[in-house]
Amino acid sequence: MMFSKIKSMLLLPLMLPMLLVAFLAGCDASPPEINLATAKEKAEQCVEPTEDMRRNHMVYLNEHRxxxxxxGIRTKKHSLNECINCHVSATKADGEALHYPDQEHFCASCHTYAGxxxxxxxxxxxxxxxxxxxxYKHKLSANSYHEMSAKKQPLNMADMLLVTGDKGAVQ
Amino acid sequence: MSNSSVNNMSQTAQPSADGNNQVDAYRRRFMGAITGTVAAAAAITLVPGVFLREVHAADVTPRPEDQPADAKIRWGMLIDTRRLTDGGESMVEACKKEHGWGNDPKARPDQQAQWIRTVKVTDKLTKNSFTLPVMCQHCETAPCVDVCPTGASMKRADGIVQVNKHTCIGCRYCMMACPYKARSFVHEPLTDQLPHSPRGMGTVESCNMCVHRVDKGQIPACAEAAPQAVIFGDLNDPESRISRAMKALGGEQIRGDLGLNTGVRYLNI
Structure with a gap:
């Protein structure tokens, strides 16, 4: 009995660092899991490697703008519109418009965390x-495209009429 | 200053032969390459008043998207006020739709953005009146570019005057400087802007000759809305439809006395 108590007291200094590591793992310094599902539907790979994009997307955007x-250079590779087209879905899960202040918005999800x-x-x-x-789709590499389809969005009848009316006027 | 402006004007109107010959040769070859379009254009322009879409496609030659705006080009517009059946209302509507201005929810009517408007002019003596659309005149020597403290108000290489909203601090000097009242200020937060035409609180905005369309090889939305009255094209190319029309018919500037050499010209004013 006595022996086991001493044994546990001896184990304690060993256990403590292990516990500490376990706690620290909880406060992971890396950003939260980013929702890439919307983008993955359209392409396997982003325009730059993911790690590069995490660190440098603001530089690419600034230079491109x-x-x-x-x-007047309008390449699509680092265009903000193309980021949005690929990474952000037009509506939230409940069908309402998704805007930047919403937590589900791809950009906001990380910016909120990073302050x-x-x-x-x-x-x-x-x-x-x-x-x-x-x-809509834009070219990503020689044989892959970012696809952007409107199939998932609930279509507003009035908007559709407007659009078809437009095309009629153009032709 | 006015003398130099006048000189600039006459240079633009009659380009010296040396520098332009090569360009012309290149253009002719390019146009030759798209023979179908050119044939259609040549046939159609012979009939006055009849313009088809193919003609406009030739007015703006598409540029590869990785190439910057061409400094050899100067975009301009010629508006025949007599051919505008509605005084330019359709052009205003087309602009509103293209850029999404005109219904900022909190702005008073006199605060609403106004990229293009119709102005009615009446002769005091004869009471003769007509209406003309007025937007940014895309001056060669633009006062708004002169006064901007941050360089946000800028002229692109191809002569398009626009606001770089990334550097605009909203001081509104350019609005004071513009003799055409072409610029507006956004007073309130906006949402759901159009992807190709960003506009937001605290920045000045104005007609940018639909840069996003011109860069794609399309003509501006207003020119498309009134094809019977508006010609859009390259003022520096003597063979372009707009240059030939202006050579034959003239093209007046509004407030020509200021010597700004505007890119937007009018007929029958």
Whole structure:
């Protein structure tokens, strides 16, 4: 009896660091699990490696925006619109419009955790608007495409009429 | 200053032959490559008042998306006010729809953004009146670009004057400087902007000649809405439809006395 008590007292210093490691593992320093389901439906791989995108997406976006607005270069690879088209679904699970302040929004899900405040979406569209181009896809590499289809969105009849009316006027 | 502006104007109107010959040759070859379109364009422009869509496709030559705007080009627009049956209302509506302005929920009517508007002009003596659409005139020497403290108000290489909202601090100097009242300020938070036309609180905005469309090889939305009255094209290319029309018919500037060499020109004003 006495022996086992001494044994447990001896074990305690060994146990403590192990417990500490277990606790610290709970406070993981890496970002929360990001919801990539929306994007994975459209492509296996992002325009850059995932680790690179996590660290440098803001640099790519900043450089691309100046090239686009000032010089008029409109490549799709680092375009914010294409990020949104691929990563953000137009509606929440309950069918309502998904906007940046919502936690389900791909960008917000990590920015909230990291305490990042951005003003991109004060001006830019924060959800894809693919109603007028239902078979949208952009080229990712030589033989793969980011697909963007409107099949999942509940279509508003009035909008549909508007769009078809448009196309009629154009032709 | 006014002298130099006048010089600039005359240069633009009659480009010196040397620099442009190569460009013309290139353009002719390019146009030759898309023969079907050119044939259609040539046939159709012979009949006044009849413009088909193929013609406009030739007005703007598509540029690869990884290439910057071409400094050899200067985009411009010629508006015949007599051919505008509605005084330009359809052009205003098309612009609203293309860029999503005009119904900012909290703005008073006089605060609403106004990228393009119709202006009615009446001669005091004869009482003769007409209406013309007025938007950013895309000046060669733009006062808004001169006064901007951050460089946000800018002229692109191809002559399109626009606001780079990334650097705009909303001081509104450009609104004061513009003689055409072409610019607006967004006073309130907005949501659900159109992906191709970002607009938001605290920035100045104006007609950008539909850069997103021009870069894709399309003509601006307003020009598309009034094809019977508006020609869009390259002012620097003497063979373009707009240059030939202006050579034959003229193209007046509004407030031409300011010598700004505007890119938007009018007929019958």
């Amino acid at each position: 100046d090239e686009t607005v000032i010089a 990042v405040k951005i003003d991109c979406f004060q001006c830019h569209a924060d959800r894809p608007q693919v109603l007028d181009n239902s078979d």
